[in-house]
Amino acid sequence: MKLMKVLIVLMLVVFASTAVLAAEGGNSRKGKYLYKKNCKTCHVAGSEGGELTPLSKTQKQWDRFFNEDKHKKSPDALKKFSEKDLKDINQFLFDHAVDSDQPETCG
């Protein structure tokens, strides 16, 4: 039981310090929310923009899209986002790109 107590204390100490240790870079989960709310309005099957999912591009292709292409076909589409929002969306699409690690489940 001594082991349990040590672990619980360790968990609390570490948990309390998490705000300081938050990861750098875009926030994938916020990016997912923004992507679904904004991008999926045009990029679904049969729509004008054509279906687009994170799996549509590789990680490098998504980076190129956000750093160079910047939605060249319709530049206004990205203008409504802040730099932080774009970074978050980029992070989400990068993290779930066709060459990213995927859950290894069936179905």
Next chain:
Amino acid sequence: MNKFLTMLMVLLLLAPATVMAATVDELQQQLDELSQRLDKAERHVATDRISWYGDLRNNAHSLHYKDVTFSPGIQVDYQDFGGKMATWGATIGAAGDTAAFDNDPTTIAVTALGRAFENFNIMAGNFSPTQAAIMGQGMANAGAGIPISPLMLAPSTRTYDIDNQILYTTRLRLGMKAKISDNMTFAGRLGMFKNWGDSTGTKVFDSWNAFTMDGTNGGNTTGDFLRVERAFFNWKHIADTNFYLSIGRRPSTYGSPSNFRENEKRGGTPTGHLVHFNFDGLTLGYKLSEVTGIEGQAIRFCYGQGFESEWGNGEMFNNETANLKDTHLGGFNIDLFDDGATLAQLTLFRAQDVVDGFKGVFAFPIEYAALFAPTLYADMQKFPTFNFNTRYTPSSVIGDINLVGLNIAHTTDSEVTVFASAAMTQLLPSGKAGMFGGLGTDAVFEARLSADGSEIYMEPVRAENSDTQEGYGLYVGLQVPAPMGKFGVEYNYGSKYWSPFTQAQDDALGSKLATRGHVGEAYYVVELNRNAFIKLSGLYYDYEYTGSGSPVGKPKKIEDVQNGKEFSLMPVVASAWDANVSFTFKF
């Protein structure tokens, strides 16, 4: 002058056309070249149908076992034993008076009887007071109408520490993906897992982890061979519905929440707390989220076979082992909610007609020859480091196992992960037993006379009881971002009868999630880049009961085995720790 100006103007007009013509030619050349290169790439993609990926992990462990005890014994029906001795004795006359029966084949039995008692008396002289008391109590019990009591097989209880200062392992995994059609895919994984300096494929059988078998090969070091850990197809949107079907060697290892400590995404479909085992079978799934709108919601019926009772067991001889039942596993694996950040997962499984172990191979320990096979031991003792490889086939259907578990894992926006999983296993013994016991119960041995009458040996004939036993498991953990990577702590507990299918978890000390007792772990992942990390880890196991990782046999308090009150056919560990560092490279 006019002519000159006219010519100049014509030249000026023609110049861009000439330049343009050159540019178009160049562009055409570039296009042709690109087209040729694309053709090659297209050909390559079309013929290279499998997309490969993988990872390589090298691990250095320092392993330390505290208070290891080997106190072998069996449960014996003393009334049956006494009755047989009397019968055999009466048939051939007074024990020891063999001269008159020299020509009678049953005389040999007297020799066997005499040898048995002689051996027993030698052993009994070395019993500790506790062991001698247990033996005496057994005899007294038999006289008082209580037939079954322990028989200690070793003259004294040995307790020792084991320190393996360094153990190196290498694990190579090669993942495969292929597209069959728009709604069909193939996925697979080949794996090699070895400890450095050994590719024999077997270990000397000193624990259930030292058993090379179908369900745990992926998580136990075997050698420098690539094994097929996974191979299955997915057929989605069957007949334009939300049903999918998947058949093959299942993705049934490294499931949530055991994936966080591996620093990888959910590695398998069932919860890693209950199932961490290589199964062959199928999944019929339905994407409920399409109906309910609840993200990631899916219900799956899973089915697998853990033991084939006839094929390969010498069924043409029509012997006893070839007439067992197959072991089937079936149940439901339900993702209640999964949005990538939060997973709530419910698991309900039943293993039907479980046998006393699995088919597998191991190197036969000389210690078992000394206990059970004196004839074999007579020669084996001359070759103490020679272990013959043997194939084990279960002998009895010992019952059914129910498993149920609820796992909830959540990762916050700041990449902090917390999870908790609670599970229960229920053993439903059939009353039958193999050498190592029945489900959660010991085997009862009775005396047998060998075919030529030269030896009396003990044979498991039934389970001590068929009482239903329930075990409980708890698994909690926390992972937080830390400088250069992640830091995590985990704790798990398993009760006396805790019996999950997690034996393929590749912990060097044995699956931590199968432990009947407490396990604490702390780790630090240093991420070198997106595809490479170093992991420093420490695990401490505090065992409370014997039999972690196996539903076979009655669990006993570690202290009782240490002080000779109880026995175990396997060496028993009181506590152990593993300090290790690993280098993992994904590609």
